[in-house]
Amino acid sequence: MIDPATLSDADAANRLMRLAREVAKHNRLYHDADAPEISDAAYDALIAENNAIEAAFPHLVRADSPNAQVGAAPTSALKKVAHAQRMMSLDNGFNDEDISEFVARIRRFLNLAKDAPVALTAEPKIDGLSCSLRFEKGLLIRALTRGDGTVGEDVTENVRTIQDVTPVLKTGGNLFPTPPDVFEIRGEVYMSKSAFADLNARQREAEGKVFANPRNAAAGSLRQLNAEITRERPLGFFAHGWGDVSVMPADTQYEAMTAITAMGLKVSSLLARVESLEQALEHYRRIERARADLPFDIDGVVYKVDRLDWQQRLGFVAKAPRWAIAHKFPAERAQTTLEAIDIQVGRTGKLTPVGRLTPVTVGGVVVSNVTLHNADEIARLGVRPGDRVVVQRAGDVIPQVVENLTQEEVREAFVFPTHCPPESGGCGSEAVREEGEVDYRCTGGLICPAQRFERLRHFVSRAALDIEGLGEKSIQEFLDLGWITEPADIFRLKHHRAELVGREGWKEKSVDNLLAAIEVKRAPDAARLLFGLGIRHIGAVTARDLLKRYTTLEGVRALAQEIMALREAAPEGETQAKRDKAIAEHIGVENVGAAVGHALADFFHEPHNVTAWEDLLSEVSPPPYVVETTASAVTGKTIVFTGKLETMSRDEAKAQAERLGAKAAGSVSAKTDLVVAGPGAGSKLKQASALGIEVISEEAWAEIVRAAG
Structure with missing residues (x-):
């Protein structure tokens, strides 16, 4: 932080x-x-x-x-309805001191004595989906999700399938002689741990969506367009408060919740009224100890000021009431055995170690995999297969190892691989870690199976070759068929025309359109092609900057070979900083540093990449890169773009500047002639003002571009 x-x-x-x-x-x-x-x-x-x-x-x-x-604006196809009263969120406390300060704030706000008693209610914070039930004349007429707090989604028919939700409030006697005109009950829709396990088992069998946790399963089940699907997925409901009401049945939070129970809605059996901070914290620890044995997930305890007249005086701040707070539980931990360490190869070549555990329950969830982050983390923990470890689960992401209990035992250390592991779908190419970085990355690039799909998708993307009609689905289909494995194969798809015509989703016209779109890219823009190869650190702007100086792809390859020679010829004992400075100076392109040089050298160091490169250039012939400029009001000037550009990307703006004969710089200096500032512009805008540099808006920049034709 x-x-x-x-x-x-x-x-x-x-x-x-x-x-x-x-x-x-x-x-x-x-x-x-x-x-x-x-x-x-x-x-x-x-x-x-x-x-x-x-x-x-x-x-x-x-x-x-x-x-x-509060929450997020609903975007599903469910009907949107405004809440009669806004559904608020809660502030969080993470330790006893936070809760002590919460009580102290209440005393200060209400001008109470420092030791004045402040009674609270304390109840489990159910990890589910907030929902509001509106009863009129005792009848359930509408149920809404929280949404963004102001507008929610209408899930009335879905909620009617939940057994815990009564369609008619129980009234009469001392509670309400007659049903109230309006009584809106708010609470949490949840799915029990056992129901969650059963649902996922059915989903796997039916090859449907498998949910990450009970909260997501409950939300996905409640927000169905078809209420019958909700009916098949057992959900529960706990009331924890109210919204719009025509008459209150009590003067305190605890008595009001007791009244809601009498009306026929479930309230947590662990709800308690506590008379002091000490009692509140004691109840928190009681609930925390019971957490693992509860049939549903909870992630803390909610405290509320018991007196309703005090709640009204305290009011709200921004999105939360002053009279309530959630005391969150710390991350849960458990002990188990680390059985193995596997290396996964990501689509960008990053090698990520994953620990395979003897399955253990952490916070009601069975955990069998754990992230080990990188080689440095493995070394820090000293973990090896066979170690006894403490695992922490903080929320719904993959857990992590926080302690190695058997680090002192004599056992061979785990050796992080120096090559992309074939057993993990890798290619066997060298894995390198750049100076100052923690991750090892495969240098196989174009030929690595683990990276293949993502690299091909990037190669044909709009910012690269922009091949119309060749999307992710088609790339995956051609990969599965074995028709493409590297970029050059895309230009040989014409040999599969007869096989492709007639496949599901492909007709003669769509096939011919795709092949025609590929053919027109046989003389691609060299900078786009270089960017499309996905070489690390070479984005669209860097690719253009390199081609401006080196003109052709052959020139870029020659540069890579020169950098390899520089690295090999470096005197023994030379510092990395000195070597990097020499490489950056050799490249000779402003804003292109040694990291780009190392990435190029690493790419061409691998024979596989050289073969794929040469194969691609046997299919395409990019012309020498020429920057065509148009005379304009900014020709010869240095321009800096800052803030969020709303009508174009930063790369597009820089390309426009180059086309108009201007130079796009990344930082403001005395040499800067013009700053184009969008919303959120920060230090660069301040620096420009201090230097007296002209600042214009994105709209004014667009006028300059239009005027230049």
Whole structure:
């Protein structure tokens, strides 16, 4: 986590912008797509960092701050309905001190004495999907998901299939003589651990979607367009509060929840009223000890101020009530045996070690695989097959090893591979780790089976060769048929025309259109072709910069051979920094450093890559790279683009500048003539202002481009 004290205003604004975007992305994945990419702990860390920066720079708080957002805007085909009262989120506490401060804040806000009693309710925080049930005259008329807190999805018919949800409230007696006009009950839809296991077993048998955890299974089951699918997947419901109500049945949180139970809705049996902070923490630990044995997942304990008149006085801040907080559980741990260490080869060539464990239950989930991250982490932990390890599960991502209990035992150390492992689908090429990096990567590139699909997909992508009609599905089909294994094979697909015509999804016209799209790329732009090869560190801009100086692909290959010779001729004892400086100077291209030179040398060091390169150039003939320029108002000027460009990519903007005879630089200096600033521009904009450099908007830049024709 970044220390706010080390940030300037511009740095803080830039980091807050990035955090807002990242949190919004993970909110969408969690709440809307039911497919989280990071653990709850990692998400909480992002929120904590955002809060720390906002506290240090209150004048930079953004309108789209994570603290102003609840959940994510619904995007499914379900009907969208506005909540009568906004469904709020909860602030989090992670230790006893956080909860002590929560109680102290309540006393300060209400102007109570420091030792004044503050009664709370404490109940498990169910790990499910928030849902609101609206009853009118005692009848269930609508059920909504939380959505973004303001608008939710209508899941009424789906909720009616949940046995825990009564369609008619029980009233009468001292509770309500007659059904209230409106009583909106809010709670959590969940799936039990046993129901989750049964569902996944059925899904595997039917070759359907296998869910990552009970929360995702519950969300996916509730948000079905067909309520019959929901009916087949047993869901439960626990009430934890209320929204829009015409009359309250009690004056305290605990009594109100007791009344909701009397109405026919389930409330957790672990809900308790506690009279002090000490009692609250004691109940938290009681629930934590029972956690593994509960039939459903929980991830903490929720405390709420018991007196409803105090809740009303305390009110809300941004997205959360002042009168409630979630006390999150720490990551769960268990002991087991590390049986083996396998090396997986990613699509970009990264070698990732994965530990195979004797299966162990951690937080109600059976864990058999664990990430070991990289060679340095293996060395730090000293893990070897046969070691007894402590495994931690923080949320729903793959767990990690946090301690090696048998590190002192005499046993041969694990040797990280120096070549791409064939037993893992690799190619046997050398695996290298660049200076200052932790990951080893396969240098096989074009010929590595583990990387093949992704590299071919990249080769035909819009920014590279842009072959129309050759998408991911087609690439996978041709790979499975054995028709393509490397880029050159794409240009030999014409030999399979007769076989392709008549295959499912292929007719004569679509086949001929594809082959024609391939043929027109036989004289491709050299920079696009170089970028399309997927050589590490060579993006679209770097490829253009190299071709501007070296003109042809043969010239780029010659450069790689010269760098190989420089590396071999380096005097013994020469520092890496000195060697890198010599390589960067030899390349002689501004903003292209030694990392690019090493990547080129590593690529051509592998005979497999040389063969694939030569095979490709036997099929295509890219002309020498020429930068065609148009006289314009910015010809000869140095331009810097900063902030988020909304109508074009940064690469497209730089290409426009080059076409107009300008130079696109990456940083602002006294030599800069013009800065084009989009939303979120930070330190570069501030520096430009300090230097008196002209700053224009993206719209003004577009006018310059249009004027140049």
